Amino acid sequence: MIQLKTKDEIEAIHDSGRILSDLLDSLAGFIEAGMSTWEVDRYCHDFIVKRHGKPACLGYMGFPGSACVSVNNEVIHGIPRKSRIISDGDVVKVDLDCNLKGFISDSARTYLIGNVSDEARRLEEVTRQCFFKGLEKAIVGNRIHDISLAVFNHATRAGFGVMRDYCGHGVGFELHEDPNVPNFVNPMEGNPRLRSGLVICIEPMIHLGTARIRTLNDGWTVVTADSKIGAHYEHTVAVTDDGPRILTIND
Ligand code: MF3
Numbered sequence: 001m002i003q004l005k006t007k008d009e010i011e012a013i014h015d016s017g018r019i020l021s022d023l024l025d026s027l028a029g030f031i032e033a034g035m036s037t038w039e040v041d042r043y044c045h046d047f048i049v050k051r052h053g054k055p056a057c058l059g060y061m062g063f064p065g066s067a068c069v070s071v072n073n074e075v076i077h078g079i080p081r082k083s084r085i086i087s088d089g090d091v092v093k094v095d096l097d098c099n100l101k102g103f104i105s106d107s108a109r110t111y112l113i114g115n116v117s118d119e120a121r122r123l124e125e126v127t128r129q130c131f132f133k134g135l136e137k138a139i140v141g142n143r144i145h146d147i148s149l150a151v152f153n154h155a156t157r158a159g160f161g162v163m164r165d166y167c168g169h170g171v172g173f174e175l176h177e178d179p180n181v182p183n184f185v186n187p188m189e190g191n192p193r194l195r196s197g198l199v200i201c202i203e204p205m206i207h208l209g210t211a212r213i214r215t216l217n218d219g220w221t222v223v224t225a226d227s228k229i230g231a232h233y234e235h236t237v238a239v240t241d242d243g244p245r246i247l248t249i250n251d
Pocket residue numbers: 057058060061063067068077095096097106107175201203234
């Protein structure tokens with residue numbers, strides 16, 4: 001069931017999202033080679049708590065971290081670990097969720113650490129562009145598939161693979177709400193019309209190579225089956241009568 005949000009509720013989700021925006025900005029200057037993914041998690045945890053939020057993924061279905069930190073061929077849901085050291089040339093995805101006074105926001109970015117290959121740079125850029133292609137379609141009267149198709153076309157025309165096993169989603173009152181927002185047109189999924197007050201995460205997960213993935217024995221970390229690099233870019237977005245509004249930016 002899709003739960004549309006009122007103007008006030010959208011403002012409250014935006015207040016939550018500002019914390020993630022500031023945190024994701026500051027991570028660009030924080031993450032560096034030699035650091036563990038656990039240190040990144042600690043930084044995120046403390047940042048969110050200092051701003052009076054709660055890390056919404058901590059304990060979610062048993063997830064042990066305050067951030068998902070995924071390196072290179074790990075695309076999403078990387079469990080932060082003291083033993084996972086970030087190296088020069090790595091592609092690091094940080095996916096964060098914040099609960100502020102019961103309102104949940106969700107946002108992710110990909111960080112390029114030091115001397116990264118041109119291919120990885122291009123992947124990060126195209127993944128970010130995919131989000132904005134999807135965003136343009138997040139207007140009243142369109143349907144979810146319009147967003148999905150825009151993301152899919154941009155990624156595949158650039159020669160990249162699109163994650164099929166995980167997708168964007170409604171958000172706001174809970175971390176995962178209806179509707180699903182796939183990054184490809186999935187005929188098995190509903191295709192609801194976008195209405196004013198819909199709040200969703202648009203989150204392209206794009207990789208080099210094929211679209212196949214597997215989950216590590218830790219039960220969480222999603223890696224590409226061919227070990228190629230993946231990228232992720234995500235914002236919480238409100239569909240309004242005045243067009244799409246990104247709620248995980250601090251404006
Ligand atoms: N932020 C993730 C998403 O975009 C949710 C992660 S849930 C976790 O859907 F438990 F894996 F952290």
